[in-house]
Amino acid sequence: MSTINYSEKIPNNVNLGEDRTLQRALEGWQPNFINWWDDVGPEGSTNHEVYLRTAVSVDPQGWAQFGHVKMRDYRWGIFLNPGDANREIHFGDHKGEKAWQDVPGEHRANLRRIIVTQGDTEPASVEQQRHLGLTAPSMYDLRNLFQINVEEGRHLWAMVYLLHKHFGRDGREEAEALLQRTSGDVDNPRILGAFNEKTPDWLAFFMFTYFTDRDGKFQLSALAESAFDPLARTTKFMLTEEAHHMFVGESGVSRVLARTAQVMNELKTDDPAKVRAAGAIDLGTVQRYLNFHYSVTIDLFGADQSSNAAIFYSSGLKGRYEESKRTDDHILKGQTYKVLEVKDGQLLEKDVPMLNALNEVLRDDFIKDSMAGVGRWNKVLEKAGIPTRLSVPHKAFNRQIGALAGIKMSPDGRVVNEVEWAAKRDEWLPSAEDFAFVASLMGRVVEPGKFAGWIAPPVMGINRQPIDFEYVRFN
Amino acid sequence: MDTTTLIDNGILKQHLIDPEICIRCNTCEATCPVGAITHDDNNYVVRADVCNGCMACISPCPTGSIDNWRTMPVARAYTIEEQLTWEALPPELAPDVLAAEGAAPSAMDTALASSAPAAPVEPGTQAFRSAQYGATVPPWSAAHPYTNLFPPKSPTTATVVGNFNCTEAGFESETHHVVLDFGSMPFPVLEGQSIGIVPPGTDVLGKAHHARQYSIASPRNGERPGYNNLALTVKRVTTDHDGNAVRGVASNYVCDLKVGDKVQVVGPFGSSFLMPNHPRSHIVMICTGTGSAPMRAMTEWRRRLRSSGKFEGGKLLLFFGARTQQELPYFGPLQSLPKDFIDINLAFSRTAGQPRRYVQDLMRERAADLAALLRDGNTHFYVCGLKSMEEGVVMALRDIARDSGLEWEQVGAVLQREGRLHLETY
């Protein structure tokens, strides 16, 4: 069961061959997917052979096979983690019942919405990263970008499979629509705000993969608890791939910091202008990028109070992060959780019913995880003897969704007036000048083992290959 | 692999996660079939008593941080409580600590029995390729080296704290003993590793000079023990390999450095030309000129360890070649080493009135001793120096093996596979 048959048109471990109708439907969707890849996938990469990781089975030995592949020939397929026939629902009103193999009628609309929303983010990030290959700081980084791209493509496949298999005609229509929306398109944008933002440069890309793909980790973890077993198994496997994306972000920013620290030490300066003149990214700019991506990403978790979140949980569609490791009753009725609000220019905490605050619970888990990683970035600066530390801004900073939307707040958590906001905005968020400066550093470096001057080489190569390995062959 | 192969004679290969590289993505914990991995808010860690070394977690880890192993006495295995507090991996245990636990070395005889015979070669149909016998793995008891802490893109700075001519003054060939101090910058090294020196300035094309490699001539705990410094043995290059006059860029820069000068350093490099640490290991060192640098490092480390009485069984045998005695680096200090500590054989190729003698000539003279050492699975061979010596030395080993009734193809293959024949020539 766990081995994936690559001789099939659509590699899978779900016995696709036994369901002719479904197979035909997916084979009908596939050419549109390839067209989408050709139109808005990685620019100018058609002939590159990339050292990609591909799953040949979903057990530990099989899912990380490496080899040079042309991205267009990458076999996007449908891979679900092995199932457990006796799995029980372990939270919400159906706790203790057997997990569902089919969609219960009453939850159909909600489940479809969850899957479509998740599915929509996957092609969106490929679109957002489309131009980055042209400015990669090294061949190593170029390969990582492409690995992420093909895996996001496969995550799209994972969601499309669920839509086709379990949601009939409207599932097929939703699957088509996933290829019709485009990130940032005025007429037909992607569903979530952060996925319509630009990823203009590699610093933004690293911040995006650090923060926004981490949102992916938390959303997928919550879905991996789902009572709807096919969704749980699909997202579990996606999580193993998602980890690489977060790695690219975390190590990418670390390497930027390592390089900046090195330049600061060499020049014995913390003057941003001198650091910039030496071709490195000053720490203030890194902090402003961090502020931006962090605040945009925590919006992705949705409103701080949401009756939908309560329904999703109680009906067993979406659990909490690490649900099974928590020791409460997994039903959460009658419990409360603290959320923030602003009253008379003051920030206050108030208790609200826990079930309605589940978006906030997930957001707080995300925040804790993000901050731990920022701590690891700070260790890079600490080791280099640089006194500056990065920090995540206040939760209410620059929010567009929920009770905090539109409130003007400094990164350190003071409510400020419009005048101060306007005056300080460029200290807190990347300015046009910051973007222009970072853009000016973005030149393509693709000689094996060579790296752009604003980023340090990684600690080790991919799959224990040397750092100067030919990760991408240009044909 | 299972637990029993991980634990051998009370020595455990302990599986650890590098907290500096791990991104806490949970993939390993979700993958491990036996639940050996756990975490808290700080770290991901492996339970030594549960992990069976199945390697299922290795390839799914996106960072490579999980592929770390430390040789540990079982009684001292790191607990998960300890690991959860780590900010960096601890270094390998000091070799004397481990050597004291005494794991059994592999005997040459059993190794020979298991090696497949090589395909017979028609005499004269194939050129002898000495390089193919050079090992790419370290001896099993070597300490784990750090490499590339400062890659060419990001050198570190060292301060010159010593520089003197260690050959007799006034001769055309001059070799300097140079000591570099790293202050508080981490630069952990082992004997046999090398570093790169980046000469200042640019070449004729206006490109920054590339780094030149130099072997470390001091032991792991510093030229001055307990200080963060190391020594190099650098020969001033004044002619090219064909004898035409040239001024070598890096070697002249290094030889002319003054105490207090700052130097750009990259590295450390090298993960296989490393010395064995177990108490019964023999080391045969064959070198010419500055190829003596790693030999000096190993000898000095053994000398320091010998005071603790731990290496009585292990022999040191040195074959050292130079054109003249005056050009031989460290000639004086070498003479003062006790004879029962190291067996020294010097070959001079340009002594007036004497026939030319090369290291391989001396090796043939000592064939009986070398043949015995070739049969001993505890013996490790190190060859370092000018490229031109390599073939002659390996051929001498081959002939000594054959003349004593051993099959060289097998012996050579075993030495190579077991990390017991190391070639570093330049």
Ligand SMILES: Cc1cc2nc3c(=O)[nH]c(=O)nc-3n(C[C@H](O)[C@H](O)[C@H](O)COP(=O)(O)OP(=O)(O)OC[C@H]3O[C@@H](n4cnc5c(N)ncnc54)[C@H](O)[C@@H]3O)c2cc1C
């Ligand atoms: C692993 C390794 C370890 C090394 N360890 C040492 C060491 O411990 N001590 C040491 O002195 N050197 C050592 N070397 C050699 C060293 O890296 C340089 O090659 C040497 O110092 C010459 O560099 P240069 O910049 O002075 O000469 P360059 O400017 O690079 O070369 C000038 C000319 O000299 C020729 N040339 C280079 N080296 C030599 C030589 N040794 N003899 C004669 N002609 C030469 C070149 O071919 C060239 O024509 C080591 C090399 C390697 C690869």
Ligand code: SF4
């Ligand atoms: S090697 Fe095997 S047993 Fe050990 S931690 Fe990894 S997966 Fe678990």
Ligand code: SF4
């Ligand atoms: S899989 Fe690797 S990076 Fe992820 S938590 Fe485990 S050791 Fe860390």
